[in-house]
Amino acid sequence: xxxxxxxxxxxxxxxxxxxxxxxxxxxxxxxxxxxxxxxxxxxxxxxxxxxxxxxxxxxxxxxxxxxxxxxxxxxxxxxxxxxxxxxxxxxxxxxxxxxxxxxxxxxxxxxxxxxxxxxxxxxxxxxxxxxxxxxxxxxxxxxxxxxxxxxxxxxxxxxxxxxxxxxxxxxxxxxxxxxxxxxxxxxxxxxxxxxxxxxxxxxx
Amino acid sequence: xxxxxxxxxxxxxxxxxxxxxxxxxxxxxxxxxxxxxxxxxxxxxxxxxxxxxxxxxxxxxxxxxxxxxxxxxxxxxxxxxxxxxxxxxxxxxxxxxxxxxxxxxxxxxxxxxxxxxxxxxxxxxxxxxxxxxxxxxxxxxxxxxxxxxxxxxxxxxxxxxxxxxxxxxxxxxxxxxxxxxxxxxxxxxxxxxxxxxxxxxxxxxxxxxxxxxxxxxxxxxxxxxxxxxxxxxxxxxxxxxxxxxxxxxxxxxxxxxxxxxxxxxxxxxxxxxxxxxxxxxxxxxxxxxxxxxxxxxxxxxxxxxxxxxxxxxxxxxxxxxxxxxxxxxxxxxxxxxxxxxxxxxxxxxxxxxxxxxxxxxxxxxxxxxxxxxxxxxxxxxxxxxxxxxxxxxxxxxxxxxxxxxxxxxxxxxxxxxxxxxxxxxxxxxxxxxxxxxxxxxxxxxxxxxxxxxxxxxxxxxxxxxxxxxxxxxxxxxxxxxxxxxxxxxxxxxxxxxxxxxxxxxxxxxxxxxxxxxxxxxxxxxxxxxxxxxxxxxxxxxxxxxxxxxxxxxxxxxxxxxxxxxxxxxxxxxxxxxxxxxxxxxxxxxxxxxxxxxxxxxxxxxxxxxxxxxxxxxxxxxxxxxxxxxxxxxxxxxxxxxxxxxxxxxxxxxxxxxxxxxxxxxxxxxxxxxxxxxxxxxxxxxxxxxxxxxxxxxxxxxxxxxxxxxxxxxxxxxxxxxxxxxxxxxxxxxxxxxxxxxxxxxxxxxxxxxxxxxxxxxxx
Numbered sequence: 001x002x003x004x005x006x007x008x009x010x011x012x013x014x015x016x017x018x019x020x021x022x023x024x025x026x027x028x029x030x031x032x033x034x035x036x037x038x039x040x041x042x043x044x045x046x047x048x049x050x051x052x053x054x055x056x057x058x059x060x061x062x063x064x065x066x067x068x069x070x071x072x073x074x075x076x077x078x079x080x081x082x083x084x085x086x087x088x089x090x091x092x093x094x095x096x097x098x099x100x101x102x103x104x105x106x107x108x109x110x111x112x113x114x115x116x117x118x119x120x121x122x123x124x125x126x127x128x129x130x131x132x133x134x135x136x137x138x139x140x141x142x143x144x145x146x147x148x149x150x151x152x153x154x155x156x157x158x159x160x161x162x163x164x165x166x167x168x169x170x171x172x173x174x175x176x177x178x179x180x181x182x183x184x185x186x187x188x189x190x191x192x193x194x195x196x197x198x199x200x201x202x203x204x
Numbered sequence: 205x206x207x208x209x210x211x212x213x214x215x216x217x218x219x220x221x222x223x224x225x226x227x228x229x230x231x232x233x234x235x236x237x238x239x240x241x242x243x244x245x246x247x248x249x250x251x252x253x254x255x256x257x258x259x260x261x262x263x264x265x266x267x268x269x270x271x272x273x274x275x276x277x278x279x280x281x282x283x284x285x286x287x288x289x290x291x292x293x294x295x296x297x298x299x300x301x302x303x304x305x306x307x308x309x310x311x312x313x314x315x316x317x318x319x320x321x322x323x324x325x326x327x328x329x330x331x332x333x334x335x336x337x338x339x340x341x342x343x344x345x346x347x348x349x350x351x352x353x354x355x356x357x358x359x360x361x362x363x364x365x366x367x368x369x370x371x372x373x374x375x376x377x378x379x380x381x382x383x384x385x386x387x388x389x390x391x392x393x394x395x396x397x398x399x400x401x402x403x404x405x406x407x408x409x410x411x412x413x414x415x416x417x418x419x420x421x422x423x424x425x426x427x428x429x430x431x432x433x434x435x436x437x438x439x440x441x442x443x444x445x446x447x448x449x450x451x452x453x454x455x456x457x458x459x460x461x462x463x464x465x466x467x468x469x470x471x472x473x474x475x476x477x478x479x480x481x482x483x484x485x486x487x488x489x490x491x492x493x494x495x496x497x498x499x500x501x502x503x504x505x506x507x508x509x510x511x512x513x514x515x516x517x518x519x520x521x522x523x524x525x526x527x528x529x530x531x532x533x534x535x536x537x538x539x540x541x542x543x544x545x546x547x548x549x550x551x552x553x554x555x556x557x558x559x560x561x562x563x564x565x566x567x568x569x570x571x572x573x574x575x576x577x578x579x580x581x582x583x584x585x586x587x588x589x590x591x592x593x594x595x596x597x598x599x600x601x602x603x604x605x606x607x608x609x610x611x612x613x614x615x616x617x618x619x620x621x622x623x624x625x626x627x628x629x630x631x632x633x634x635x636x637x638x639x640x641x642x643x644x645x646x647x648x649x650x651x652x653x654x655x656x657x658x659x660x661x662x663x664x665x666x667x668x669x670x671x672x673x674x675x676x677x678x679x680x681x682x683x684x685x686x687x688x689x690x691x692x693x694x695x696x697x698x699x700x701x702x703x704x705x706x707x708x709x710x711x712x713x714x715x716x717x718x719x720x721x722x723x724x725x726x727x728x729x730x731x732x733x734x735x736x737x738x739x740x741x742x743x744x745x746x747x748x749x750x751x752x753x754x755x756x757x758x759x760x761x762x763x764x765x766x767x768x769x770x771x772x773x774x775x776x777x778x779x780x781x782x783x784x785x786x787x788x789x790x791x792x793x794x795x796x797x798x799x800x801x802x803x804x805x806x807x808x809x810x811x812x813x814x815x816x817x818x819x820x821x822x823x824x825x826x827x828x829x830x831x832x833x834x835x836x837x838x839x840x841x842x843x844x845x846x847x848x849x850x851x852x853x854x855x856x857x858x859x860x861x862x863x864x865x866x867x868x869x870x871x872x873x874x875x876x877x878x879x880x881x882x883x884x885x886x887x888x889x890x891x892x893x894x895x896x897x898x899x900x901x902x903x904x905x906x907x908x909x910x911x912x913x914x915x916x917x918x919x920x921x922x923x924x925x926x927x928x929x930x931x932x933x934x935x936x937x938x939x940x941x942x943x944x945x946x947x948x949x950x951x952x953x954x955x956x957x958x959x960x961x962x963x964x965x966x967x
Contacts, residue, residue: 047271047326066325073324082238083231085447087398088480092897095398123231136229140221143208143865147677148228149235149398149447178904181897183398183448184677185872186865187908189208 052116056081057125063112071107071115072096075122083123083152087181094180097153098122104160123152126159135159138197139190146184154180158194159201167198209861214917215927219861220696223681224445233445236415237402237477244404245274247463247476248327250317250334251485252309255343255890256551259307259316263335267319270333272326275470277318279304283465285431290522290554291455292363296427296809298455298488299554300521303462309338310521311553312891313485315458320470324477343551343890346392346492346517354515357545361523364545368533368599371540373498376509380500384577388497388569389957390940391882392517392892393490394483394900395558399447401457401483405464406473412439412464417446419453420713421672421706424460426809431461436808444704446714449676451557452487454715459486481895488556489883491517491524495569499577500540505591507538514566515546519554523547526557528566531825534817535570535647537594551890557715559873560933563648564940568958571644571941576954579629585945586613586622589645597823605824605922608853609645612829615914616851617643620831629952637835637844638967640950646938649816650824650855650929652795653712654802655726660788661734663779665694673703673723674714678932679862680723686859687724687926691731694775709790710806716813717930720858725925726793733789738778795924796820815923822922826929828852830871830938834946841965845875845943846909853918854929860915863931867913870935876903877936878943882959 049064054074063078072089075081075098084107087095091109098107099121107120126133135155138144145151157180161167166176173194174187182190209219227233252259264276277283282304289295303315317334321327344351357364377383397417404415412434418424421441429436446453459476467474478486493516500509512532518524529543558564578585593610596603617623625641626632632639658670669688673680681701689696702708711723779785794802795814802812817823833847848871857863880901884893894900913935920927940958947965948954955964 045271047323047329066323068325069323076238077324080240081231082234085235085398086237086400086477088400088897090480090896090898092480093398123229127230132226132229139229140225141208142206143222143861145228145677146679146865146869147398147448147675148224148233148445151228152231155229174905174908178906181398181902181904183396183450183902184865185869185876185903185908187872187903187905188868188911189865190905192206192208 050113052113054112054115054120055118056120057122065112067113069112071098071110071112071120074112075107081122081124085149085152087150094157095150095153097156097180099156099160102163104157123155134200135193135197138193142189142193142196144186144189144193146186150180150182154182154190161194162198162201167194170195208864210864212860215919216857216917217686217859219859220682220686222679222862223685223701224675235399235445235447236404236417236443237475239404239415239442241404241406241473241475243472244475245320245322245470245472246324246327247466247474248319248331249315249478249482249486250319250331251482252312252314252316253336254309254338254340255312257309257338257340259309260337260339262317266335267330267333270321270326270330272322273319273330274322275320275466276330276334277304277466278316279306282462283469285461285465286433288427288431288456290524292524294810296423296430296456298457298556299519301458301519301554303458311485311519311551312889313482313553315486318462318466320466320474345885345887345890346550347494347548349550349887353549354546357523357525357527357547360547361525364525364527367543367545368529369542370599373509373511373540373542376540377498377500377511380508381503382501382577382580384499384573384580386497386573386576387956388495388572390493390565390568391958392492392885393558393877393881394883395450395452396897396900396902397448397450397452400477400480401459401487402477403460403463404473404475405467407468410438414439414441414460414464415443416441416460417443417453419446419449419674419676419715420809421674421704422710422809423713424456425706427456428461428464432464441706442704444675446674446676446704449714450559451561451715454557454713457487480897484883484892484895485553488554490558490561491555493565495566497569497573499573501577501581505581505583505588507536507592509540510538511542512566512570513544515548517548517550517552517555519552520549522554524555526562528562530817531563531647531649532566532570534597534599534823535645536592538592538598541598560648560937563933563937564877567646567937568940571938572944572956575642575941575945575948584627585643586617589613597817600817602821602823605822606855606918606920607825607827608916608918609827609829611916612827612851612853615916616829616831616849619851619912619914620849622831629949636838638838638950640834640946640948641831642942642946642949643829643831644938644941644945646828646830646934647825648717648930648934648937650721650826650923651716651718651813651815652721652924653718653811653813654792654794654798654806655711655722656709656790656792656806657723657726657730658709658788658790659688659727659730659734660786661692662786663776665698665775667692667694667699669699669701669727670708671703671711671723671727672706672708673711673719675703676714678719678866679859680719682862683720683858684723684727687727688731691728692734713811717932718813721924721926721928721930724858724928726791728925729793730789730791733791734787737787737789738775741778741781824923824929826852826854826931826934828934828938830874830942832939832942832946834943834950836947836950836965838967841962841967843879843960843962843965845879848875848909848939849912850935851914851916852931852934853916854931854934855918855920855923856927857915858928863915864913866932867935868911871911871939872903872908873936874939875943877958878940879959
C-alpha cells in the first residue's frame with residue numbers, strides 16, 4: 001500500500017518522519033517535537049502528559065495523554081470510543097483493528113502520537129444516518145459473529161481486505177482475514193459476509 | 205435463506221437474526237471493560253515468577269517512584285478477605301488459592317501484588333519495577349513429575365460421587381473373543397476467550413458495582429459478598445455482553461474480591477485489564493488427562509466388556525476433576541463395565557470447566573478405541589456403533605428420553621460421502637496428499653437448573669423480559685425474545701430482553717449447556733402466568749384460564765400460531781377488562797427432580813443442575829455424529845482438514861441460525877483441539893510456556909475448512925417445557941477422535957496423544 005503523507009495539520013511528513021526516526025526509541029516524542037516546536041521541548045519523563053490531536057471518524061480530538069498511550073487506549077480510555085477491543089495488546093489477535101488513512105492497523109501496536117495528522121476510522125464511524133455499512137449488514141445477514149468481541153476488528157479488517165483487492169475468492173478472503181482471531185470460530189460465516197459485501201463496497 | 209440461516213424443519217423455531225446483532229456490528233455492545241467509570245484508577249497485576257516456595261521480600265522503592273502510583277498492595281498490606289469454597293463444593297470460587305493472603309506461593313503466575321495508578325501506563329511501568337525475592341522450592345509440574353500425589357477421585361471430590369460399574373468386567377474381558385487395550389492422553393488447554401479477564405469495581409457508599417465478563421452474575425455477586433463479608437444485596441454484577449466464556453467465567457476467580465477491596469481502600473473506581481498471559485494463570489484451564497481403555501467384544505462386534513480408567517491433574521489445594529466416565533460408561537450397550545478416575549495433585553493453579561469438560565478428553569479416548577476395535581474386527585466403524593447402540597443406560601438401566609445417534613450417523617455419512625471411503629488405511633490419496641476419512645460419535649448431557657424471570661406486557665404489545673441470564677455468544681437474547689414473542693403472541697420486534705445484571709431475577713450459570721432449556725422454560729412459564737391473568741379477565745372461568753397452559757405451546761411457526769385451536773387472545777380487550785396499562789408477572793421455574801433447596805440456592809448464586817444421567821427414571825443426552833476428511837502431505841507431513849461434517853439432534857432447535865453457529869464453532873473447536881491447541885508446560889518450573897495468542901495455537905480463518913452442520917428434527921417431551929437439549933457443548937466433543945481416526949485411515953498410524961502436529965506423523 002502506498003504511504004500517504006500525513007501532514008494535514010501537524011506539519012510533519014510521515015514518510016520523512018519514518019525515515020528519520022527509524023531505530024529510535026523516542027519515535028513519538030520526536031514526532032511531537034518536530035511537529036509542534038512551539039510548545040515545550042520533548043518530555044524526559046514519558047508519564048508527563050503530552051498534547052496530541054487525533055482525527056477520529058472525521059473529527060479532531062485534542063488529548064493530553066501519557067506519551068506511551070496506544071491508539072487503542074486513547075480511543076477506549078480517553079475518547080470513550082470502546083468499540084475497538086483489547087484482546088491481547090500484542091498485535092496477535094486483531095480485535096483492535098482500525099483504519100488509519102484507509103489502511104488496516106493494529107491500534108494496540110500504534111502509539112497515539114504516531115497517528116497524529118492521520119485519519120483514524122473506527123467501528124463507530126461506519127454507519128451513517130442509521131444506515132449500516134454494507135459490511136456491517138453482511139455480518140448480520142451471515143451471522144458472522146457469536147460473542148461479538150472480535151467483530152469490530154473483523155469488520156474494519158474486512159473492509160480493508162475488500163479495498164485491497166483481496167476478496168476475489170474464498171481462499172483469498174480466508175488468507176487475508178487471518179489476522180483476526182474469532183475464538184467462537186464464526187470463520188465460514190465471516191467469509192460469506194465479506195463475499196456478500198465486497199461488490200457493494202467496490203461499487204463505492 | 206443463506207447458509208447461515210437454514211430453514212426450520214419440524215420442531216424448530218425461526219432462524220431470525222440475533223437480537224444483539226446491530227449492537228455488535230456497530231460497536232455499541234458494551235462489554236465489561238467498556239463501561240464508563242467516574243475518574244477511575246488503573247490496576248496492574250504482578251504475578252509470581254516461581255511455582256512453589258515463598259516470597260522473602262518485596263522491594264517497592266523503584267515502583268513507588270513512578271509518577272502517578274497511588275498504591276501498591278501485597279500480602280503485607282492487603283485488605284483481609286474471607287475464604288470461599290470451591291464452586292463444585294458448594295462455594296463460588298474456581299480456586300481456593302487466594303491472592304495476597306500470605307507469602308506462600310502455590311503456583312506459577314499467582315497474583316502477588318496489585319499496583320494502582322492514575323493511568324494504565326503508569327500502573328504497568330510500576331508493576332514492572334516491583335522487585336521480588338523468593339525462596340523457591342522445586343515444583344511438581346504434571347504427570348510423572350516427582351512429588352505429585354495420586355488418589356482416587358471418589359472420596360476427595362464432592363462432584364465425583366462414584367465410579368460407574370456394572371456386571372463383571374474382569375471375567376467378561378478375560379473371556380472376550382476380541383480385546384483391545386489402549387492408552388490416550390490429552391493436553392492442558394486454555395479457553396482464551398477474546399475478551400480479557402477484566403474487572404472494574406466502583407463503590408457508591410456501601411454499594412459495590414462490578415463490571416466483569418461473567419457466566420454467572422449471581423454466583424459472582426454472592427461470592428464477592430462472601431469474601432468481602434458484606435450483604436450480597438450490596439453487590440451488583442453487570443455485564444450485558446460477554447466476550448466469550450467457554451467455561452472460564454463460570455466461577456469466581458481470585459481477582460475480583462481483591463480489586464473490590466482495594467477500590468474501597470483507595471476510594472476510587474478501579475479498572476483492571478490483566479494481560480493475555482496473566483489470563484493463563486489467574487483463571488482456570490482444562491487439565492491434562494490420561495486414559496486407559498479396555499474393550500472386549502465378540503467377533504461380530506458386540507461389546508461384552510468395557511473399562512475406562514482416567515487420570516486428571518489438579519492443584520494441591522483443590523480436588524477438581526471432570527470424571528467423564530459418567531458418560532463413556534453409558535454411551536454404548538455393554539453388560540460388563542468398570543471404571544476408575546484418579547486425581548494427580550501438582551503445584552499448579554486449579555483447573556476448571558472448559559467447553560464440554562468431561563466429554564472432550566474422555567470421549568476422545570473411547571471413540572478412538574472404538575475405531576481401533578473396528579479395525580481389529582475388520583468392520584465399518586459406523587456399523588460397530590450401530591451394533592452397540594443403546595436404548596437404555598447400561599449402568600442404571602434407565603431409558604434414554606430420546607436418542608438419535610444412529611440417525612445422526614446415517615445423515616452425516618450420507619452428506620459426507622462415507623460410502624466413497626475405501627476401508628483399508630493408506631488406500632486413498634491425491635497427488636502428494638494422503639487422504640483419510642474418519643468419524644466419531646458426539647454427545648452431551650441435557651441439563652437444566654432453576655431459573656426465575658420477570659415479564660411485563662404493555663397494552664400495545666410491547667414486552668420487557670428481565671432475567672439475569674448471560675449472552676456469551678450463544679444467542680441467549682435471541683431465543684429468550686423468541687420464546688416470549690411466541691408465547692404471548694406479540695411481534696418479535698416488540699420484545700426487549702434485559703440480561704447480564706444481578707439485579708434482575710436469577711438465572712443459572714451459563715454452563716453445562718443448560719441456559720436455553722432453563723431460561724426459556726422460566727420465561728415461557730411467566731408468559732403463561734400473564735396469559736392466564738388476561739384470559740381470566742375476558743373469560744372469567746377457571747377451566748378456560750387453565751386452558752392457557754395446555755393450548756399455547758411453542759409452535760414451529762412464528763407467534764401468530766400460538767394458541768392455535770383456541771380463540772386468539774385479544775390483548776387490548778383483556779387489558780381494557782382488567783383496567784390496567786401494564787401486566788407484569790414474576791415466576792420461578794424448576795425442572796423435575798430439582799432438590800428441595802433449589803430456589804433458595806438459586807437466589808444465593810448456587811446452581812442445582814439436574815438432568816443427564818441423574819434423572820430419576822430416565823437419562824437425557826443430545827447426540828451427534830461427526831465425519832472429517834484429513835489430508836496429509838506425504839513429504840512435509842502437513843495436516844489439513846478440508847471437510848468437517850456434523851449431524852446433530854438436540855430436541856427442539858429454538859433458532860436454527862444461532863444453533864448452527866454454535867455447532868459450527870464447536871466443530872472448529874474440535875478440529876483446533878485435535879490439531880492445534882496445547883498449553884506447553886516447562887516441567888522444571890511448572891510454568892506455562894506459550895501463554896499468548898501467537899504461541900497458543902487457535903485456528904485462524906485460513907485454518908478453517910468447509911464446515912457442514914446438519915440439524916435433525918427431534919421431539920423430546922420428557923426433558924423440559926421447551927423441549928430443548930443444550931447444544932453449545934455438543935459440537936466439539938467427537939471431533940478429536942474423528943480426526944485421529946481419519947489420520948489413521950490416511951497413514952496407518954494410530955496417534956493417541958493430542959494435539960497431533962506434523963512432527964507426530966511418521967511416514
